[in-house]
Amino acid sequence: MSEPKTLFEKIWHNHVIRQFGGDRFLIHVDRHLVNEATSRFAFEGLKQRGLAPKCREATFGVIDHDLSTRPGRQWDSYEPAKERIGAMQENCRAAGIELIDIHDARQGIVHVIAPEMGLTLPGSTIACGDSHTATSGGLGAWAWGVGTTEIERLLATQSLIVRKPKTMRVTFIGERHPGISAKDLILYFIGQHGVTVGSGHAVEYAGPAIRALPVEGRFTICNMSIEFGARSGLIAPDDAAIEYLAGRAYAPKGAMWDLAVADWRGLPSDEDARFDREIEIDCAAIKPQVTWGTSPQDVIAIDEPIPAPDGVASERREPMARSLDYMGLQPGMVLEGLPIDFAFIGSCTNSRLSDLEIAAGIVRGRKVPEGVTAIVVPGSTPVKRAAEEAGLDKVFTEAGFEWRESGCSMCQTLGGDMVPPGKRSISTTNRNFENRQGAKARTHLASPAMVAAAAISGCITDIRKLDIRKPGI
Amino acid sequence: MESFTILDGIAAPLLKSNIDTGVIIALRFLRSRATDLGAGLFADWRYTADGAEIPEFVLNRPRYRESRILIAGANFGCGSSREAAVWALLRFGIRCVIAPSFGEIFYDNACENGLLPIMLPEDLVGRLVARVETAGEPRLTVDLECCKITAPAGAQIAFEVPEERRAALLAGLDETSLILQHEGEIDAYRARAAAARPWLYGKLG
Numbered sequence: 305m306s307e308p309k310t311l312f313e314k315i316w317h318n319h320v321i322r323q324f325g326g327d328r329f330l331i332h333v334d335r336h337l338v339n340e341a342t343s344r345f346a347f348e349g350l351k352q353r354g355l356a357p358k359c360r361e362a363t364f365g366v367i368d369h370d371l372s373t374r375p376g377r378q379w380d381s382y383e384p385a386k387e388r389i390g391a392m393q394e395n396c397r398a399a400g401i402e403l404i405d406i407h408d409a410r411q412g413i414v415h416v417i418a419p420e421m422g423l424t425l426p427g428s429t430i431a432c433g434d435s436h437t438a439t440s441g442g443l444g445a446w447a448w449g450v451g452t453t454e455i456e457r458l459l460a461t462q463s464l465i466v467r468k469p470k471t472m473r474v475t476f477i478g479e480r481h482p483g484i485s486a487k488d489l490i491l492y493f494i495g496q497h498g499v500t501v502g503s504g505h506a507v508e509y510a511g512p513a514i515r516a517l518p519v520e521g522r523f524t525i526c527n528m529s530i531e532f533g534a535r536s537g538l539i540a541p542d543d544a545a546i547e548y549l550a551g552r553a554y555a556p557k558g559a560m561w562d563l564a565v566a567d568w569r570g571l572p573s574d575e576d577a578r579f580d581r582e583i584e585i586d587c588a589a590i591k592p593q594v595t596w597g598t599s600p601q602d603v604i605a606i607d608e609p610i611p612a613p614d615g616v617a618s619e620r621r622e623p624m625a626r627s628l629d630y631m632g633l634q635p636g637m638v639l640e641g642l643p644i645d646f647a648f649i650g651s652c653t654n655s656r657l658s659d660l661e662i663a664a665g666i667v668r669g670r671k672v673p674e675g676v677t678a679i680v681v682p683g684s685t686p687v688k689r690a691a692e693e694a695g696l697d698k699v700f701t702e703a704g705f706e707w708r709e710s711g712c713s714m715c716q717t718l719g720g721d722m723v724p725p726g727k728r729s730i731s732t733t734n735r736n737f738e739n740r741q742g743a744k745a746r747t748h749l750a751s752p753a754m755v756a757a758a759a760i761s762g763c764i765t766d767i768r769k770l771d772i773r774k775p776g777i
Numbered sequence: 778m779e780s781f782t783i784l785d786g787i788a789a790p791l792l793k794s795n796i797d798t799g800v801i802i803a804l805r806f807l808r809s810r811a812t813d814l815g816a817g818l819f820a821d822w823r824y825t826a827d828g829a830e831i832p833e834f835v836l837n838r839p840r841y842r843e844s845r846i847l848i849a850g851a852n853f854g855c856g857s858s859r860e861a862a863v864w865a866l867l868r869f870g871i872r873c874v875i876a877p878s879f880g881e882i883f884y885d886n887a888c889e890n891g892l893l894p895i896m897l898p899e900d901l902v903g904r905l906v907a908r909v910e911t912a913g914e915p916r917l918t919v920d921l922e923c924c925k926i927t928a929p930a931g932a933q934i935a936f937e938v939p940e941e942r943r944a945a946l947l948a949g950l951d952e953t954s955l956i957l958q959h960e961g962e963i964d965a966y967r968a969r970a971a972a973a974r975p976w977l978y979g980k981l982g
């Protein structure tokens with residue numbers, strides 16, 4: 305019998321090419337996803353070295369960050385972005401890399417379409433020049449974000465030198481209350497343990513509440529791993545994950561599929577595997593979460609008051625005071641009832657069909673009040689199509705939402721969508737940093753249900769008090 | 778990449794924690810090749826909306842304008858993976874950041890671009906800042922050969938950098954060239970892996 309191993313350790317073990325000194329290893333990367341926002345200088349660097357991509361068949365280009373999401377958008381619809389989009393198209397062409405271009409039926413946010421296309425497979429390694437790459441961990445892949453120099457390195461060598469991370473398991477026990485989604489779980493965890501607890505760790509999310517989550521909710525959880533410092537987050541593949549992948553374009557087929565599934569069944573952490581750190585979260589304690597500050601750890605339940613800076617550890621005091629000032633809030637306030645100007649449903653955290661269904665369930669038959677701008681941006685063109693087939697676009701537009709083409713949109717500002725200075729936004733995204741949604745924009749992170757409820761109420765609202773036919777989660 | 782051996786320079790204290798890469802360099806500076814990233818460094822803190830300098834910001838104060846070293850709060854460089862955060866610091870002239878902890882991606886990006894990230898315990902960082910702020914000239918010497926910082930008035934602080942990183946920084950050797958020396962091993966691995974897990978390699982689908 306070999307030593308018991310964690311899910312992460314099994315994948316690690318399968319991907320070590322060689323050891324350099326100390327804890328640094330050369331790791332093979334099975335899938336390399338390239339986006340227009342971070343890859344440009346990498347392609348140039350590769351050219352300067354006189355090299356071609358080592359594994360074209362394992363490298364895929366995606367355009368998502370800079371792309372306009374306005375209906376009828378073209379590559380050059382948003383003037384400031386067209387230089388980079390044009391460069392991306394040209395770089396992929398010249399390098400012979402498959403590009404999921406803007407009119408491709410598979411187009412979307414890279415972390416949404418990688419699983420959708422079946423590029424994400426359990427037990428594989430995935431790297432992308434974007435910090436939310438861990439999203440693919442929802443299917444049991446070890447996926448992490450890299451910088452531009454590493455993109456160039458991946459193009460040249462299909463491998464990276466990686467320090468072996470420690471292992472951490474976050475076990476979610478207990479049952480979620482109705483209306484509590486994956487987003488609430490992960491926000492709550494970050495609120496309890498802070499934005500650095502995962503540093504240096506590969507995190508596995510486990511426990512009955514994780515197993516009970518649909519695969520799309522698992523993506524939401526893994527997506528936010530980087531928000532507490534973990535570069536990667538994984539969930540063991542199970543029947544639901546395998547079912548999700550069956551028939552996807554780039555997933556194996558036929559006899560190869562059976563072979564793969566047999567292998568995936570062996571991936572979950574061995575029962576007696578040891579983790580360097582274990583944390584347990586009781587889901588029964590989790591209420592709808594909303595951030596009040598400018599860090600994802602600045603989060604409270606909808607019925608809790610904003611904490612006072614003098615009540616917390618000294619190193620959190622100064623950032624807290626600064627956050628409150630930026631957000632235009634006071635300690636002791638509750639967020640319920642706070643008027644909002646923008647409501648944004650989208651991003652690689654919460655823009656999948658199930659997210660839109662939940663939001664539509666709340667929005668149906670209601671109206672966005674005057675003065676509130678509400679936007680839905682599906683995470684991919686396939687999500688958009690599926691939502692339209694189900695009539696969700698009508699539900700949103702009849703309520704006064706804008707219904708957009710897929711892309712990163714108002715998660716940041718590259719594609720031209722932004723929240724004006726001083727305006728308050730509630731958003732299903734993953735980062736409430738200063739200026740993230742626009743210069744001086746004030747962002748509250750929350751679940752799709754909470755954002756939908758705020759959009760139609762005009763203020764931050766406790767979904768548990770809304771008369772919702774069925775939150776549907 | 779430029780090698781890093783000994784750096785003697787002005788050190789600026791910026792003791793906020795969780796300074797994210799979006800604050801270090803805002804997205805609007807990343808669109809075009811032509812942009813001077815150094816001018817964009819900490820732009821939202823350095824300039825008002827109409828471009829005027831904010832005189833109180835540390836890098837605008839005459840004493841710290843020529844800084845080569847930054848002493849920052851915990852979790853420096855968290856957030857987005859944008860490597861331009863490192864490039865912006867380098868273009869400004871910063872070659873070393875001292876902090877209690879770093880965003881992991883930032884840390885790697887820094888090492889790979891010849892910017893030395895030094896992790897020191899929070900109390901040592903605090904003491905270093907106290908020395909820098911009270912010194913006639915806020916100057917530090919960072920010696921990567923013997924892993925020591927010399928503060929004003931001669932006090933020395935030892936630090937640690939993973940040996941491989943240290944060697945690469947000292948030699949100015951970029952990692953891609955290092956990996957390419959082992960290309961045969963990569964190919965051998967790929968053949969082995971394709972035999973063990975054929976669905977992951979070759980033609981997909």
Ligand code: SF4
Pocket residue numbers: 368369413414415434436650651652653711712715716733734
């Ligand atoms: S949606 Fe936001 S977080 Fe996700 S990849 Fe796009 S910009 Fe990054």
